[in-house]
Amino acid sequence: MTAIRIDGKAVAASLRARVADAVADLARDGVVPGLAVVLVGDDPASRVYVGSKKKMTVAAGMRSIDHMLPAETGEAELLALIDRLNRDDDVDGILVQLPLPPQIDASRVILAIDPAKDVDGFHPVNAGRLATGQPALVPCTPVGCVMLAKTVLPSLAGLDAVVVGRSNIVGKPVAQLLLAESATVTVAHSRTRDLPAVCRSADLLVAAVGRPEMIRGDWIKPGAVVIDVGINRIEGEGGTSRLVGDVAYDEAAAHAAAITPVPGGVGPMTIACLLANTVKAARARRGLPEVV
Ligand code: NDP
Numbered sequence: 001m002t003a004i005r006i007d008g009k010a011v012a013a014s015l016r017a018r019v020a021d022a023v024a025d026l027a028r029d030g031v032v033p034g035l036a037v038v039l040v041g042d043d044p045a046s047r048v049y050v051g052s053k054k055k056m057t058v059a060a061g062m063r064s065i066d067h068m069l070p071a072e073t074g075e076a077e078l079l080a081l082i083d084r085l086n087r088d089d090d091v092d093g094i095l096v097q098l099p100l101p102p103q104i105d106a107s108r109v110i111l112a113i114d115p116a117k118d119v120d121g122f123h124p125v126n127a128g129r130l131a132t133g134q135p136a137l138v139p140c141t142p143v144g145c146v147m148l149a150k151t152v153l154p155s156l157a158g159l160d161a162v163v164v165g166r167s168n169i170v171g172k173p174v175a176q177l178l179l180a181e182s183a184t185v186t187v188a189h190s191r192t193r194d195l196p197a198v199c200r201s202a203d204l205l206v207a208a209v210g211r212p213e214m215i216r217g218d219w220i221k222p223g224a225v226v227i228d229v230g231i232n233r234i235e236g237e238g239g240t241s242r243l244v245g246d247v248a249y250d251e252a253a254a255h256a257a258a259i260t261p262v263p264g265g266v267g268p269m270t271i272a273c274l275l276a277n278t279v280k281a282a283r284a285r286r287g288l289p290e291v292v
Helices: 008-028 044-059 075-087 106-112 124-131 140-152 171-180 195-200 249-253 267-285
Strands: 034-040 063-069 093-096 160-164 184-188 204-207 225-228 232-235 241-244
Touching (some): 008 044, 034 075, 063 075, 140 171, 140 204, 140 267, 160 195, 171 204
């Protein structure tokens, strides 16, 4: 069996086009959604992410409001900025790029963001709303995972889904979304016994571990759909490096019905879903229903 390669770039491009249409609709009523992105310090990877977010926000017709703070910024100063952004009517979404420097407690910062502007979906109010089936801003990468799965599985109801990883930003919200889709969900982690056997029970396997190619071909149930969230840089010869997922792609593709590549799978969905969340927040703050 050769698996379908799920094209995250194409799915993300079509979502961004829908977002741009929704932004154009709002513009006709004089509303231009604004996304505030806060970066503390000069971590090179974070700078790249923030740069792409800004570019795509503007390309979708929205305003990008950047706050680049020095690495030595204190927690009180950052909390004061968030307070100002919470109260600024022109700001619909607030994103604080993680990780933060060690002098700042990330959980306190997340808690300070107005849940209505929490486009990363990390605030406990949004996590609780997701878990209790209420309207919520949901973390972007998990939403992207479910969208990609649905390109090959129109209904997830009744499927056995296994999520490997239980972080607050990926594993847990993916599990909640799959449960909301009526899948039967197992969440595996570093203490799970016989992980290969657990994975082999999955009709839908989501890998969010952060360990290069840990999930092997013979862990995949024949005909399963595999969503690989992992982004791992491995060093090659002569100073080269390449990105690989948490799943050994070629091996897994020999067993799976469909699989996401790394790069080009889940990765491109994250920013597209962030833009969609910004439109959702902008509409919800004005009492308008969700459209993308
Ligand atoms: P975390 O490190 O926060 O969580 C990793 C999870 O994997 C933990 O729950 C951990 O278990 C589990 N785990 C670690 N080792 C094993 C093992 N040997 N067997 C089973 N489970 C294991 O990572 P994140 O959730 O933040 O990210 C996961 C991956 O997804 C990373 O590669 C990251 O780069 C990528 N990522 C990609 C994004 C994108 O595409 N845009 C966005 C976010 C993340 P335990 O809880 O027991 O420690």
